[in-house]
Amino acid sequence: MRPGAELSNRGSHTEFTDDELRHEQEFIDGLYARVDALRGGTETAVADALAQGSTPMQARLERDVLVAERSGLLAALNAVDGSLCFGRIDLTTGLTHHIGRIGIRADDTEHTPILIDWRAPVARPFYLATGHTPMGLRRRRHITTDGRSVAALHDEILDLGDQQRTGHEDPTGDAVLLAALNSARTGRMSDIVQTIQAEQDRIIRAPHRGVMVVEGGPGTGKTAVALHRAAYLLYEHRELLAKRAVLIVGPNPAFLGYIGEVLPSLGETGVLLATVGELYPGVKATASDAPEAAAVKGRAEMADVLAAVVRDRQALPDPVIAIEHDRDILMLDAGLVRVARDRTREVNLPHNAAREHFEGHILNTLTDMLAERIGTDPFDGTNLLDPSDVTQIRDELAQNREVWAAIDQLWPRITPRRLIADFLAEPDAYVCEADANAIRRTVTRAWTTADVPLLDEAAELLGEDDRLARAAAERERNQQVAYAQGVLDVSYASRTYEFEDKDDEDAEVLSAHDIIDAERMAERHEEDDHRSAAERAAADRTWAFGHIIVDEAQELSPMAWRLLMRRSPTRSMTLVGDPAQTADAAGVGSWSDILHPYVQDRWEHTRLAVNYRTPSEIMDVAAAVPRAENVDFEPPSSVRSTGVRPLVREAADAAELPGAVEKAVAELAPAEGRLAVIAPRDLHVALAARLDGVEAGAEPDLTRAVVLLDPRQSKGLEFDAVLVVEPGRYGTSDLYVALTRATQALGIVHTGVLPQPLAKALSS
Numbered sequence: 001m002r003p004g005a006e007l008s009n010r011g012s013h014t015e016f017t018d019d020e021l022r023h024e025q026e027f028i029d030g031l032y033a034r035v036d037a038l039r040g041g042t043e044t045a046v047a048d049a050l051a052q053g054s055t056p057m058q059a060r061l062e063r064d065v066l067v068a069e070r071s072g073l074l075a076a077l078n079a080v081d082g083s084l085c086f087g088r089i090d091l092t093t094g095l096t097h098h099i100g101r102i103g104i105r106a107d108d109t110e111h112t113p114i115l116i117d118w119r120a121p122v123a124r125p126f127y128l129a130t131g132h133t134p135m136g137l138r139r140r141r142h143i144t145t146d147g148r149s150v151a152a153l154h155d156e157i158l159d160l161g162d163q164q165r166t167g168h169e170d171p172t173g174d175a176v177l178l179a180a181l182n183s184a185r186t187g188r189m190s191d192i193v194q195t196i197q198a199e200q201d202r203i204i205r206a207p208h209r210g211v212m213v214v215e216g217g218p219g220t221g222k223t224a225v226a227l228h229r230a231a232y233l234l235y236e237h238r239e240l241l242a243k244r245a246v247l248i249v250g251p252n253p254a255f256l257g258y259i260g261e262v263l264p265s266l267g268e269t270g271v272l273l274a275t276v277g278e279l280y281p282g283v284k285a286t287a288s289d290a291p292e293a294a295a296v297k298g299r300a301e302m303a304d305v306l307a308a309v310v311r312d313r314q315a316l317p318d319p320v321i322a323i324e325h326d327r328d329i330l331m332l333d334a335g336l337v338r339v340a341r342d343r344t345r346e347v348n349l350p351h352n353a354a355r356e357h358f359e360g361h362i363l364n365t366l367t368d369m370l371a372e373r374i375g376t377d378p379f380d381g382t383n384l385l386d387p388s389d390v391t392q393i394r395d396e397l398a399q400n401r402e403v404w405a406a407i408d409q410l411w412p413r414i415t416p417r418r419l420i421a422d423f424l425a426e427p428d429a430y431v432c433e434a435d436a437n438a439i440r441r442t443v444t445r446a447w448t449t450a451d452v453p454l455l456d457e458a459a460e461l462l463g464e465d466d467r468l469a470r471a472a473a474e475r476e477r478n479q480q481v482a483y484a485q486g487v488l489d490v491s492y493a494s495r496t497y498e499f500e501d502k503d504d505e506d507a508e509v510l511s512a513h514d515i516i517d518a519e520r521m522a523e524r525h526e527e528d529d530h531r532s533a534a535e536r537a538a539a540d541r542t543w544a545f546g547h548i549i550v551d552e553a554q555e556l557s558p559m560a561w562r563l564l565m566r567r568s569p570t571r572s573m574t575l576v577g578d579p580a581q582t583a584d585a586a587g588v589g590s591w592s593d594i595l596h597p598y599v600q601d602r603w604e605h606t607r608l609a610v611n612y613r614t615p616s617e618i619m620d621v622a623a624a625v626p627r628a629e630n631v632d633f634e635p636p637s638s639v640r641s642t643g644v645r646p647l648v649r650e651a652a653d654a655a656e657l658p659g660a661v662e663k664a665v666a667e668l669a670p671a672e673g674r675l676a677v678i679a680p681r682d683l684h685v686a687l688a689a690r691l692d693g694v695e696a697g698a699e700p701d702l703t704r705a706v707v708l709l710d711p712r713q714s715k716g717l718e719f720d721a722v723l724v725v726e727p728g729r730y731g732t733s734d735l736y737v738a739l740t741r742a743t744q745a746l747g748i749v750h751t752g753v754l755p756q757p758l759a760k761a762l763s764s
């Protein structure tokens with residue numbers, strides 16, 4: 001409603017109601033006026049700073065900081081524009097606070113807060129207060145806006161003695177939540193900041209240290225909670241996390257696309273969203289593995305297998321390597337090389353990094369051999385060479401290509417990609433025959449998701465021979481220190497006499513010289529990298545994230561956990577998942593199996609028990625599937641029911657199936673919103689041919705009215721209506737996942753008999 005549109009003369013009660021709306025509209029108008037002014041001011045400040053051109057180093061540093069900070073503010077202001085303010089709390093003290101997606105302060109000398117960020121402690125009663133525990137609140141108000149106009153108010157009275165009424169009372173207190181849950185889906189997840197429930201709020205605001213596991217059935221808000229937790233942590237630990245970034249790991253790219261707009265809508269962008277297949281910089285997993293291959297590659301034992309593969313590359317001569325040097329023949333035999341190899345292994349460095357030591361040992365061995373041969377006095381057996389002669393021999397050996405060819409053969413430099421491609425081409429010496437058959441790949445043309453943790457493991461085992469890079473970095477750093485010293489000398493020389501004359505230690509004017517030395521200035525210069533932490537993290541395999549959130553955590557293999565734990569040395573992690581939805585053969589069975597190797601039993605476990613997505617009529621049918629295998633299976637309880645039972649259609653045979661699906665889609669399609677057809681992959685081409693505007697593909701466009709998916713692709717997603725095709729062909733967890741994707745209506749199309757638990761649940 002536009003402000004004032006329906007605020008004409010009415011009865012006294014309505015006028016009272018309209019005053020409430022009018023007041024809120026005035027507040028929102030004032031808020032947007034402030035936001036527009038802030039945005040204008042910020043745009044000008046950024047433009048002015050960028051126009052400054054070449055400036056001294058310190059000024060440039062300050063300019064860059066200003067541009068980065070203000071650009072972040074601008075992005076946040078632009079992102080939250082749609083529904084900046086969504087709530088208000090009235091305290092028994094008479095104070096009121098408006099709650100919004102970000103905090104805004106007035107343009108007065110005190111910078112009075114006019115909109116409280118939902119993550120601030122002051123806002124917490126908005127989410128937690130109840131009639132029983134009002135937390136100092138008299139009233140909680142949900143403000144629904146349409147753009148910049150107030151559309152509706154919903155008030156909950158929390159102080160039961162308070163007789164004042166606004167005419168916007170919501171007696172059950174869940175009208176806004178139910179409206180959100182019933183609204184048409186868009187193909188993109190929305191934030192839930194207006195209606196976070198108390199059990200969710202506690203998880204969102206839990207301390208960031210340590211590992212927290214959030215378990216819950218389908219639709220309990222695990223993903224929503226994980227994303228809001230990321231936003232909360234970025235607010236609460238801004239400085240740390242702006243530097244170290246937050247990583248959110250999801251099961252597939254379609255899922256990441258689905259959740260990708262939530263954090264920007266909360267004004268947060270410092271987050272890297274990635275699948276495990278994207279966490280090895282420079283590699284994009286485009287191929288796929290058969291489930292058996294992924295299961296073998298994901299096993300924890302692969303770490304030992306790869307360590308053995310690397311050790312085998314540290315070879316011994318068979319039986320000798322002959323090196324021609326200065327008309328002599330030097331023989332490197334297995335015994336000599338074994339000593340060099342053992343000594344090198346003792347330094348406990350990764351293979352490539354240790355090579356420097358191996359080179360040294362081999363050169364020393366050959367030097368000793370040659371020195372003994374040419375320097376021994378034939379009469380008394382003493383050595384006639386002095387140390388400089390020995391050094392000269394060593395230097396000459398180091399010029400000999402044959403020496404280097406031998407070292408390359410015995411301790412070759414290896415890249416992770418080469419190691420894994422070679423291992424997969426011939427795995428037989430390292431795993432049993434069945435496993436070797438599952439993973440054997442004669443030529444590696446493309447990588448799979450399950451290869452990525454292997455590549456990462458290999459990178460750890462191999463390390464880098466970074467001697468050249470270290471030397472170059474050292475040279476550059478010396479140049480920078482010299483440059484910074486030059487800058488400081490100039491700034492020292494140009495200090496004003498006025499400043500020098502003052503021996504007041506508290507002088508307010510400080511020159512660069514007083515606050516920074518050349519080393520630190522050079523360091524800052526090195527940090528002169530305009531990429532965000534999330535961007536830098538994406539390009540750096542060894543990045544240590546400030547916090548890692550893993551969605552559908554039950555799907556990750558032990559090898560994938562090794563990769564993630566390397567990215568989280570502080571073990572600050574939130575893991576969300578549902579073991580009943582585990583589909584991947586490589587997935588881990590229990591949380592303690594996953595976590596024990598890294599944190600023993602030092603992790604917290606929380607549970608979400610309310611299903612916000614799936615109405616009870618659908619959940620009752622879906623729950624019968626896992627319950628058939630486990631009588632104690634407890635599904636989450638649905639927060640709503642629609643009165644609409646699932647629709648079931650039978651096709652006479654496979655030839656009739658696409659036509660039956662087409663008809664069922666027409667029956668089920670929501671007037672507004674999205675429908676998903678979930679069907680086994682091999683039916684996709686035939687089904688796509690019968691469904692208007694539908695494509696079969698690996699990366700479906702979820703914003704289309706009708707989307708075709710296989711059960712794995714539907715993981716984590718939701719739609720207004722879902723049609724599950726041939727449920728008899730899915731495993732238990734895939735079927736459970738598929739049946740729990742709908743917010744409004746479920747349909748089933750099948751040929752032949754339905755799986756028994758499903759048939760029973762549908763008929764009861």
Ligand SMILES: Nc1ncnc2c1ncn2[C@@H]1O[C@H](COP(=O)(O)OP(=O)(O)OP(=O)(O)O)[C@@H](O)[C@H]1O
Nearest residue numbers: 192195196197218219220221222223224612613716
């Ligand atoms: N407090 C809330 N307010 C409004 N909507 C909510 C709330 N909590 C959850 N939802 C909605 O419920 C739906 C399910 O949430 P979400 O996808 O986070 O569940 P999930 O536990 O990750 O489910 P699954 O395991 O099936 O993937 C989403 O549409 C989400 O926006």
